Amino acid sequence: MFGTVESAQLPALMAATSPEAVGGALDGPRGFRHLGGPPTQQPLYSRLRDTTAAQRIRAISEDLTGVGFPQN
Known part of the structure; x- marks a missing residue:
């Protein structure tokens, strides 16, 4: 928003190259309400720690893109 x-792009760049x-961490802006500012590591939102939701999102993403994620 800001x-x-x-x-x-900076949080994604930081996560990929730092x-x-x-x-498994979340990198995002450290400004007011995390809406802008330099990137920093943040605690995961509770919804991001839900393994059932993560598996569902992964399956939907693979289906929509036609690209499979590597298996752990």
């Missing part, structure tokens, strides 16, 4: 297209990035 910032620019360029600043909106040596301090942690798998």
